[in-house]
Amino acid sequence: MALSDNTGERRIGAPFAAFALGSLRTLASVAVTMLGLLFVTFVIGRVMPIDPVLAIVGERASQSTYDAVYEQLGLDKPLIVQFLYYLGDVLRGDFGISTLNARPVAEDILRVFPATLELATLGVIMGVVLGVPLGVVAAVKRGSWVDQVARVVALVGYSMPIFWLGLIGLLIFYGILGWVGGPGRLDIFYVDIVPQVTGMILVDSALAGDWAVFRNAFSHLILPASLLGYYSLAYISRMTRSFMLEQLSAEYVTTARVKGMSEWDVVWRHAFRNIRVQLITVIALSYAGLLEGSVLTEIIFSWPGIGSYITTALLAADMNAVLGGTVVVGLVFILLNIFSDLLYKVFDPRAK
Amino acid sequence: MTAFSRLLSGAAIGLAVAVTGGAAFAETPANMLVIANRIDDITTLDPAQSFEFAGADVIRNVYGKLVNFDPLDLEAGYQPDLAESWEVSEDKKTITFTMRDGVTFHSGNPVTAKDAEFSLRRAVILNKTPAFILSQFGFTPENVEETIVADGNTLTIKTDKPYATSFVLNCLTATIGSIVDMKEVMAHEQDGDMGNTWLATNSAGSGAYKVQSWKPNESVTMTSNPDFYLGAPAMERVIVRHVQESASQRLLLERGDIDIARNLNPEDIAGITGVDGVKIEEELKGRLMYAALNGKHPVLSKPKVKQAFKYLVDYEGMRDSFLNGQYTIHQNFLPQTYLGSVKENPFSLDIEKAKALLEEAGVPEGFEFEVGVREAQERIEIAQSMQNQLSQVGIKMNITLGTAAQILARYRARELDMYIGAWGPDYPDPQTNAGTFAYNPDNSDEAGATGLLAWRTAWDTGGLTAKTEAAVVEGDTEKRAQMYRDIQAEFREISPFVIMFQQIEQSAQRENVTDFSTGQAITAASYWQVTK
Incomplete structure (x- = not known):
């Protein structure tokens, strides 16, 4: 009796311990990855042939102004000391002050990242909702006109420069037809009306119940999001098609068909089930790519997102902003990775 | 964007508009001015620190100065603003300003001589980038208590030399001469920063507008000051939106969602010319495009080689092609409209003459060198054009591209054989350029x-x-102007600078906008006189 009791305790404790250990392991690997990312970015930022002081004071400043800023930035200290100071600040959630606009970088990121998040999320939803069925149908009806259309759609998506499609889209749907809002997140009349909660205007306006702002924000969002959605659609549909082709030629599919199972069940309940894990990776990568910010889309649509933020910062040698932005993008990748790992476990019993 | 993509997008928009007859059209409200501009250069809105174009535009509309320019009559030069009048001492080293009565800051505090004293002292003590504009008169953080002094309703400033009054007053019209609200600013002081952190994103002025919000890379919103001493502005709200792309600015303007587009490229300007309801206004700006030959280079330092380079630039070709409408040929260091500026442009592309000069210099077979250029479209195209001409006389020019900071660092370290870039004056006085191009x-x-x-x-x-030093203390304005003309005549012949172009700003506006001014070469944009 005593023995079996013990066993029972172990049975309850073991999964918990495994879970705790797993979580700790994940956390540790996240921490090490982030530390590495920070260190590499920091060092690259410091060894670049760019004078950060000059980037701040400009070419007209006197030597005394230059020297004052040099000291202020702590550049007179050894590199490793500078890094440790920086690390300490980051751990307190302080990414430093942007030299470009004299504001805390953390504050800037909280402003620009939701803009990108809103755009990328809508974009990837479109990509998935349209891309996956398109890919599946193209695989099932291989060689048919549907497959050809899917191929052309993907090819155009791959090969068209995004600025071109973006401008043409703006020209037709905003310039000529007037169906959607122009560049920017809102019309000037709607700016600063709803209180900022998440920074995503669709969400904030819905929370505030201000549907006029919601509609206006949506009209500005729909075109750039469709554009990004189209690009992820191209990628997702091609990948779905090739995964499906592989499954459809497998023996178990033939067996299922021979057994008289309906085509719908063969495709969706058997073949599709088996590509879900691969698809998660594809979608997660696609989403992560969009979350980095699509610089050209952001420029054409005057969208104040993280892509153009990091680019502007890089060009202006605003290293605090570059580092802050890199950390956020790195974090996004890591979180998506963890999230897709979790999904694997849900969808694939072997991964449990 | 590359030239190809610019052309492509311009052509596409032009074609589609032509086919469809253009867009249905909305309009901005009658009391609101909406401008599309590139404002990602704004780093701060503190006038003691701001030194960028878009920042200067904001500050000019928010702060008063002792003396200022009338946007409707820029040619008249500096005029009384917060100082009603001034007197210059006999030794020309002391200027006493009498403050205007009855002007208030946005906070309601009266504008006093104490505020002016505080503002100028603060700018010198903070010692940010533009501080040199004031410190060149001998003001230092240590001596400001003696050199900048308020007494009753007068402010006295004492300079270290008897500078031309026009020089001192021109400098006070610069952004750094803005008068801030002492009480308001000091109420927001943190760690002895004299309100620098707070003023970076807020305003405390007496001008026509106050800053409502500044969202970096997104927009600046200003609301009018109904108590502005020159009268409440017609435009009650001014919104400057950051729109990076020329084609996007053009679409917004054609749709009527903005009133003014400030960064249209030549293709879009050409495309929008003649469109109903849109007009193009041109103003000469102060920016010069130039090449500089390094005196440390054994060949580039030869006088005849320097001369030859001035004949190896296809000035007209560039102006009429990729610089179309955005630059005019100008071969002198003082921009047109400046005191002492001249219009002589003696150089033009002349391969034979250049060959002869190179032969005289002892390098008939040519040579090889490196030029540093930052990654900006027009500069790269200028470099390519020069490369092409130079190759015709056997000179091989290797182009090194980099970011502004990279290239600038090497230029400042005297490491580049040649540099191609732009120079904009810091304040509206000839000394700003004479003191850098001709003085060493x-x-x-x-x-x-x-x-x-x-x-x-x-x-x-x-x-x-020595001639530059003499010009800056010449009290007689006409004599002073002549001195600059003489300096430039000599400079054109002997200097290692190949000055090529002066910028023209083409702003596209809705037809109902009147009296908008970008400030020409001497100051920033102003909005208070605009009507619709």
Whole structure:
């Protein structure tokens, strides 16, 4: 009796311990990855042939102004000391002050990242909702006109420069037809009306119940999001098609068909089930790519997102902003990775 | 964007608009001015620190100065603003300003001589980038208590030399001469920063507008000051939106969602010309495009080679092609509209003459060197055009591209054989450019005068340094102007600077917008006189 009791305790404790250990392991690997990312970015930022002081004071400043800023930035200290100071600040959630606009970088990121998040999320939803069925149908009806259309759609998506499609889209749907809002997140009349909660205007306006702002924000969002959605659609549909082709030629599919199972069940309940894990990776990568910010889309649509933020910062040698932005993008990748790992476990019993 | 993509997008928009007859059209409200501009250069809105174009535009509309320019009559030069009048002492070293009565800051506090004293002292003590505009008169953090002094409703400033009054007053019209609300600013002081952190994103002025919000890379919103001493502005709200892309600005303007587009490229300007309801206004700006030859280079430093380079630039070809409408040929260091500016442009592309000069210099077979250019479309195209002409006389020019900071760092370290770039004046007085192009009192490496273009190019300007020093203390304005004309005539012949172009700003506006001014070469944009 005593023995079996013990066993029972172990049975309850073991999964918990495994879970705790797993979580700790994940956390540790996240921490090490982030530390590495920070260190590499920091060092690259410091060894670049760019004078950060000059980037701040400009070419007209006197030597005394230059020297004052040099000291202020702590550049007179050894590199490793500078890094440790920086690390300490980051751990307190302080990414430093942007030299470009004299504001805390953390504050800037909280402003620009939701803009990108809103755009990328809508974009990837479109990509998935349209891309996956398109890919599946193209695989099932291989060689048919549907497959050809899917191929052309993907090819155009791959090969068209995004600025071109973006401008043409703006020209037709905003310039000529007037169906959607122009560049920017809102019309000037709607700016600063709803209180900022998440920074995503669709969400904030819905929370505030201000549907006029919601509609206006949506009209500005729909075109750039469709554009990004189209690009992820191209990628997702091609990948779905090739995964499906592989499954459809497998023996178990033939067996299922021979057994008289309906085509719908063969495709969706058997073949599709088996590509879900691969698809998660594809979608997660696609989403992560969009979350980095699509610089050209952001420029054409005057969208104040993280892509153009990091680019502007890089060009202006605003290293605090570059580092802050890199950390956020790195974090996004890591979180998506963890999230897709979790999904694997849900969808694939072997991964449990 | 590349030239190809610019052309592609311009053509596409032009074609579609032509086919469909253009867009249905909305309009901005009658009391609101909406401008599309590139404002990602704004780093701060503190007038003691701001030194960028878009920042200067905001500050000019928010702060009053002792003396200022009338946007409707820029040619008249500086005029009384918060100072009603001024007197200059006999030794020309002391100027006493009498403050205007009855002007208030946005906070309701009256504008006093104490505020003016505080503002100028603060700018010197903070010692941010533009501080040199004031410190060149001998003001230092240590001596401001004696040199900048308020007494009752007068403010007295004492300079270290008897500078031309026009020079001192022109400098006070610069952004750094803005008068801030002492009480308001000091109420927001943190760690002895004299309100620098707070003023970076807020405003405390007495001008026509106050800053409502500044969202970096997104927009600046200003609301009018109904108590502005020159009268409440017609435009109650001004919104400057950051729109990076020329084609996007054009679409917004054609749709009527903005009133003014400030950064249209030549293709879009051409495309929008003649469109119903849109007009194009042109103003000469102060920016010069130039090439500088390094005096440390054994061949580029030869006088005949320097001359030859001035004949190896296809000025007209560039102006009429990729610079179309955005630059005019100008071969002198003072921009047109400046005191003492001249219009002589003696150089044009002349391969034979250049060949002869190179032969005289002893390098008929040509040579090889490196030019540093930052990654900006028009500069790259200028470099490519020069490369093409130089190759015709056997000179091989290798182009090194980099970010502004990279290239600038090497230029300042005197490392580049040649530099192609732009220079904009810092304040509306000829000294701003004479003091950098033609002035170099110590050409040694140890001098480290990185602020002087002549030093950066390792050029001992010879007699021009003394002549520049003399011009800056000449009290007679006409004599002073003539001195600058003479300096430029000599400079054109002997300097290692190949000055090529002066910028023209083409702003596209809705037809109902009147009296908008970008400030020409001497100041920033102003909005208070605009009507619709």
